[in-house]
Amino acid sequence: MSERTAAPVVVGYDASEAADVALAWAAREARARGAVLRVVYVRDAHDTDVAVRPHGESLGERGDGGAWPVVEEAAARARDVAPGVETETFVEYASPAAALVGVSRDAGALVLGATRHGGLYEAVRGTVVLQVTAHALCPVVVVPAGGPRADLPPDAPVVVGYDGSEQSGLALDAATDSAWLLGRTLRVVVVWRPGVAEWVASRGPTEHEAHDLTEADAGPVLERALDRVEERLRGHGVAEGSLEVVGEVHEGQVVRVLHHEAEGAERLLLGTRGRGGFASLLLGSATHTLVRTSACPVVVVRAAQAASSA
Numbered sequence: 001m002s003e004r005t006a007a008p009v010v011v012g013y014d015a016s017e018a019a020d021v022a023l024a025w026a027a028r029e030a031r032a033r034g035a036v037l038r039v040v041y042v043r044d045a046h047d048t049d050v051a052v053r054p055h056g057e058s059l060g061e062r063g064d065g066g067a068w069p070v071v072e073e074a075a076a077r078a079r080d081v082a083p084g085v086e087t088e089t090f091v092e093y094a095s096p097a098a099a100l101v102g103v104s105r106d107a108g109a110l111v112l113g114a115t116r117h118g119g120l121y122e123a124v125r126g127t128v129v130l131q132v133t134a135h136a137l138c139p140v141v142v143v144p145a146g147g148p149r150a151d152l153p154p155d156a157p158v159v160v161g162y163d164g165s166e167q168s169g170l171a172l173d174a175a176t177d178s179a180w181l182l183g184r185t186l187r188v189v190v191v192w193r194p195g196v197a198e199w200v201a202s203r204g205p206t207e208h209e210a211h212d213l214t215e216a217d218a219g220p221v222l223e224r225a226l227d228r229v230e231e232r233l234r235g236h237g238v239a240e241g242s243l244e245v246v247g248e249v250h251e252g253q254v255v256r257v258l259h260h261e262a263e264g265a266e267r268l269l270l271g272t273r274g275r276g277g278f279a280s281l282l283l284g285s286a287t288h289t290l291v292r293t294s295a296c297p298v299v300v301v302r303a304a305q306a307a308s309s310a
Contacts, residue, residue, distance in 0.1 A: 006035035007108030008088070012100045012132070013041045013074050018113030020077075021147040025297060026111035027078035029141075031085040032182060033108065037078055038088045040103050041071035042096045067091045097131040104136040109299070111141045114292065133291055133300050134272075139174060141267070143297045152266065152296075157185040157246070159265040161258050161286075163213060164221040167271030171301045172225055175269040176232045176243075178299075184266055185244040188225045191257045192218040192249065218249045254286045262294040269299045 011026035013019045023039065030037035068091060075087040092099035104110045112129050133140045160175035162168045172188065179186035192213040213221060226247050233243060250257045262268045272287045291298050 006033045007106060007138075008036040008038045009033065009109050009111065010038040010040055010100075010103055010107040010138075011078075011111040012096070012113075013039050013071060014043075014096070015041070015070055015074075016113065018115050018143075018145050020074075020113075021145065022111050022113035022141075022143045023074055023078055024081045025141070025143045025147070026109075027082035027085050029109065029111065031082040035108060036086045036088055037075075037082075038090060038103070038107070039071055039075045039078060040090045040092060040100070041067055041074070042092045042094070042099045043067060067093075096128045097135075100128075100132045101135050101137065104132075104138045104140075107138040109139050109141055110136050111143060114142050114145050130288070130291070134302075136302075139299050139301045141297050141299050142291045142294075144295060148266070148296055149263075152264070155185065156264060156266040156296075157187040158182065158267055158269070159187045159189060159258075159261045160269040161189050161191070161254065161271075162221065162225045163190065163254075164217070164224060165271065167302065169228065169271070171269045171271035171299070172228055173232055174299065174301050176229050177236075178267065178269070179245075180233065180236070180238060180243050182266070185246060186229065187261070187265070188222065188229065188245065188247045189258065189261055190218050190222045190225065190247070190249050191254045192251055193253065194251060212254075215251070222247045222249055255289050258286070258290055259293060259295075262290070262296045262298070265296045267297045267299055268294055269301065272300055272302050 009026050009030035011019075011023050013023060027037055029035075068089070071089045071091055075089050078087055079085060090103070092103070094102075100110060100112075110132065112132060114129065129142060133142060158175050158179040160168075160172050162172050175186060175188075178184075190213065192215050194215070226245060229243075229245055230240070233240075258268060258270075268290065270287045270290060287300060291300065
């Protein structure tokens with residue numbers, strides 16, 4: 001991708017420790033994509049106390065009367081982390097979730113920091129992260145509160161969970177693009193659950209609807225996934241064999257298997273339904289859990305979004 005064609009990487013910033021971690025990750029991602037990094041500082045005009053005290057103490061003039069110095073300082077740190085990255089800064093005074101969904105409209109990715117659990121601020125911020133992940137108009141990246149593992153090997157793969165559904169197919173497309181862009185192995189993981197009722201097997205999975213897979217489903221689903229990866233790469237003009245692709249079938253619960261996979265991954269990509277409803281229901285239970293607990297950044301791609309590199 002070139003600077004002229006890559007959609008911007010947007011990072012939601014609120015001067016918290018979690019946001020600082022997300023800022024650093026987003027800066028490196030934007031540089032890798034050849035994209036502009038947009039740092040968006042969101043202040044809820046109706047909840048200033050929480051907004052300006054993310055670390056448990058007031059930001060003083062920086063928080064109360066100087067939103068622009070806060071976001072400009074953040075952009076400067078991003079340029080230090082990823083020299084050469086181009087930055088833009090924005091300040092939004094609105095409901096954080098609504099503002100971030102709004103700025104996702106023309107973004108290639110929206111990056112947010114996950115929260116540590118405990119306390120009012122963490123609870124409020126965690127709710128915002130789930131709301132944005134459920135409704136954003138581009139892929140959303142949720143970076144763990146402590147950041148990616150410091151001991152992560154340089155060849156850590158891009159991992160994607162695939163179950164044959166349309167939404168997981170979009171995640172697979174995005175994962176393929178990311179692995180190729182970053183020069184990393186793509187690991188495609190299919191999980192089947194023992195004891196799945198026969199009526200589930202008789203119904204699916206279908207192209208549009210995700211279901212638990214049986215052991216008999218898993219092999220054919222993985223083959224379709226690998227075929228789709230090859231087709232995607234050919235469409236980009238990538239020579240066969242240029243990207244290392246590993247397909248794996250695991251028995252167990254989806255959350256447990258992918259949680260384990262995330263421990264050694266550079267990022268984990270997941271699809272989700274993209275329908276209306278409460279955030280946890282909209283995301284689906286597996287995605288909802290992994291966004292909050294994964295050891296690596298989680299990229300959520302909804303069926304309502306156009307597939308995009310993330």
